[in-house]
Amino acid sequence: MEIELGFPRTWVEFTDPADTDQVIRADLTWLTSRWHCTFGNGCPGITGDPDHGCCSFGAHFTDDDDVARVRTAVERLTPQTWQNHGVEWLTEAEPDEDSDPDEGPELCTTLHEGACVFLNRPGFEAGHGCALHALALREGRSFVETKPDVCWQLPIKRSYRDVERGDGTEYLEISISEYTRAHWGPGGHDLDWFCTSNTEAHTADEPVWRSSRDELVELLGAPAYEELARHCAAHEERHLGPMHPADPDDRQAS
Structure with missing residues (x-):
């Protein structure tokens, strides 16, 4: 609820x-x-697909250090641990009306088959979920060292x-x-924000x-x-x- x-x-x-x-x-x-x-344990996802959780969109990078940290982690992924290994993972985000053209393009993770490129689907041999998150677990390190800033920070603002x-x-x-839902902006009304405000979580x-x-x-x-x-x-x-x-x-x- x-x-x-x-x-x-x-x-x-x-x-x-x-x-x-x-x-x-x-x-x-x-x-x-x-x-x-509650990803994988009752979360319906933010767009109605429980297999995606909150990975239905590309993750926007905050700065060059954010990109560099993820790039280093990506180099340690293999076809056995990342379902979309070999797919280009970095792309330019679509500019919005408030974008400053002088600041250059904003970078984000690629959307691949309807979700973030790092999302391993159910049934994949290494398990369902974020390949970068799973990498941290295998290596015995915190996922703040492997995932994009926006991903490991959520839902802390x-x-x-x-x-x-x-x-x-x-x-x-x-x-x-x-x-909260309100922090997503006007589009937040359309999300299935099953997260911080739900009793089940x-x-x-x-x-x-x-x-x-x-x-x-x-x-x-x-x-x-x-x-x-x-x-x-x-x-x-x-x-x-x-x-x-x-x-x-x-x-x-x-």
Whole structure:
């Protein structure tokens, strides 16, 4: 069941221990929730195809480092571990009306037979799912080292905002929150966003701040993550503020 957005949330703000010009703003309600990915275990996919999960579109790369990291991972894939081995995996994204022609083309993963080129289909010998994700699991490393930024970050949303204090000084605010249907823009209304807002996906044994430690460390840095973890643990221990409404009923009553 998809819950309605607009419910109360608890946020925390603290200065980044590694950079006093940055303030971390984090959604404790989301980070202490019991969300987990249900790909292959009930997720119907964002376009109605459960075999695709959220891989129905090409992944847009954030910068050259993002492309280079994935290219290095691709070199370690074989025909036995990647169903579309040999298919060109990098392409130019279709420009939108807000694209700046001076910045050059935006790159993304290729769409192949209706899904991201890295998606191994059910029945493939190496297993169903993202070939880059499976590569990380086989090598005993985090998938933040093998997948495009947009893929390993979802459904954590990081955003930036320049803030001016009353005394005229400024700082960079880095927000960590839940990626919701609304964040997909107008097209989000047409997606089967069976993810952060669905009760069926809030059945994990541990909270997001623990299960997504690697992603949060990569997004914030280790010192900021340790401080964030302290606030998340305190929030859970004291039962202060609202729980995520998609979490199980027994947790709501605790």
